Amino acid sequence: MAELQLKSNRFRIEREADWRRLEVLLEKVEQKSPRRLTTKELLEVPLLYRSALASLSTARSISLDQGLIDYLEALCTRAYFLVYGARTSLPDRLGRFFSEDWPGAVRALGRETLAATLLGVLGAVAAYWAVSVNPDWFYAMVPEGLSGGRNPTATTESLRKTLEGAGPDGLSVFATFLFTHNAQVAVTAFALGFALGLPTAFLLLTNGAMLGAFLALFISHGLGVEAIGWLMIHGVTELFAVTLAGAAGFSIGWAVAFPGARTRMAAASRAGRRAGTVMAGVVIMLFVAGLLEGFGRQLIQNTGARYAIAAASALVWGAYFYMPRRRRAP
Amino acid sequence: MSRAAAQRAAARAKAAPPMDVRASDARAFVTPEGVDLRLRVAGAAERASAFAIDVGILVLTLVVFSLLALFALAGLGRGAGRQGQEIVAIVWLLGFFLLRNFYFVGFELRPRAATPGKRIMGLRVIARSGERLTADAVFARNALRELEVFLPATFLFARGRGVDGLVILLGVIWTGVFLLFPLFNRDRLRAGDLIAGTLVVASPKKLLPPDLAERPLGAPDAAVFTQAQLDAYGVKELHVLEEVLRSADRRTMAAVATRIRAKIGWTEGPDMTDRTFLAAYYKGLRGRLEHRMLFGHRRKDKHDRV
Secondary structure (H helix, E strand, C coil), X not given: CCCCCCHHHHHHHHHHXXXXXXXXXXXXXXXCCHHHCCHHHHHHHHHHHHHHHHHHHHHHHHCCCXXXXXXXXXXXXXXXXXXXXXXXXXXXHHHHHHHHHHHHHHHHCHHHHHHHHHHHHHHHHHHHHHHHHCCCHHHHHCCHHHHCCCXXXXXXXXXXXXXXXXXXXXXXXXXXXHHHHHHHHHHHHHHHHHCCXXXXXXXXXXXXXXXXXXXXXXXXXXXXXXXXXXXXXHHHHHHHHHHHHHHHHHHHHHHHHCCCCCCXXXXXXXXXXXXXXXXXXXXXXXXXXHHHHHHHHHHCCCHHHHHHHHHHHHHHHHHHHHCCCCCCCC | CCHHHHHHHHHHHHHCCCCHHHCCCEECCECCCCCECCEEECCHHHHHHHHHHHHHHHHHHHHHHHHHHHHHHHHCCCCXXXXXXXXXXXXXXXXXXXXXXXXXXXXXXCCCCCCHHHHHCCEEXXXXXXXXXXXXHHHHHHHCHHHHHHHHXXXXXXXXXXXXXXXXXXXXXXXXXXXXHHHHCCCCCCHHHHHHCEEEEECCCCCCCCCCCCCCCCCHHHCCCCHHHHCCCCHHHHHHHHHHHHHCCHHHHHHHHHHHXXXXXXXXXXXXXXXXXXXXXXXXXXXXXXXXXXXXXXXCCCCXXX
């Protein structure tokens, strides 16, 4: 009888039921979620996975049935990612992100954050000076679509109006556009860090320049105090977010330029993962800034209150990121 | 060991993986249990198709949301004029931003680690190191998508003359480098994959095909091959024969059967169909090769003589 049935065929017949069982369980998890498995089924998965792996090893050494080996490889791969996949639940992961990962990653980028801040300030100061000397510089610093009618030809009265939040028609579109624009600047500053950080530096400079040009315009009309309140109620959060994004970009650029003992690839991906954590937080900050801009600024007209919110947000972010804290036991 | 023997051993080790046909795409991926899963890197065309599907889904979602918003406005009795335009503009600006930032991240963080587009194409994202795919890695790889795809798109839609036009052109070229990046490395890494330390591999669902040696069609025992006849071919030819039998194309089978009959000098059973003959020969050949494999020799192909 041995001649009639191949050994590899008998091997397959003996184990096929286990493979099919594993397939059914995998199907259940992939279509729905791991929570749909009963405790008994959950305990079954690793056992079935290891037996399938053993089958694959055996099949490779005794069977020449390519269809079978392909099937087992695909099955083991699917099971591998289930068994060695995410261990933590989403709430756990989020908790760890807010309590440790995010502030930790931001602190680790201290040097880059300082550099990004200096670049932004440099841009703002240079633009402020340039526009004060010659108002025509304003058009070079601020793109047409972003100014929303606020330019050197505007009267003091119309400028004051824009600060009160009762702007012209289409203000909501304008606000949305500003929000997505700033988020765009942040994400691009990060993404371009890859190119040795030079485009990131340029973006930070121009972003600072825009701010400086706006301030110069409003201060020349004697509206400086109100304008700063109008900008900073959300600007503290937003500018901080853009600066952090730039810092994240720089850290990648630095790793690409000076990889140290690692290979360039390994250094870049290590920096990239830490920067990715920072960026996930930056998107959250931008969202908060968007809320402050959309609601806070329209509802709160008092300049003093605006300053208070700006100062409070600066304090909260500063304390959250940089306040020394006890390390949680591992 | 003499140098020549060492070289021969090295050459054999190099040629050892049985997946000769697609060896260039296979990557060693060893599980903690010590088994190499031999993952296949996803090709550029598969990646592009998956992305096209995802963008299609995003655009469709936005269109549906815009229509819903418009209907809601109409339901409130407001004109569809300026306000309608405004609503649509907000939906597109905010919606596209939120969707494109959270759609990819959200789906790749789930157990399947794939967006619907990747799912359809049978792909998934893994960490290059073989460790767990972390949320940070997923975020980093998708944040760079901004640079690779959406930035070139904004340059393409930008209009300008003279110096502006030149700047736009340079922008398209510069960002195009990143868009085409996956074509210039063997792991098909996007810049995002490079930064995040991830890799996109094929992880298809496969059904267990029937064992061709189990139920040889027709009358298998009518055909008994001599050892010399079975020694005409090696593993490579066996796998080709397996493919031919599985695809069951009549004309290919006839051609292959004719070739094999001539090669092994088979004259018996002229009334045997091509399919029956091939199935019987497949079983005989596989039995012979597996037998030799058990004794330590895996015969690579027909030129491999010991």
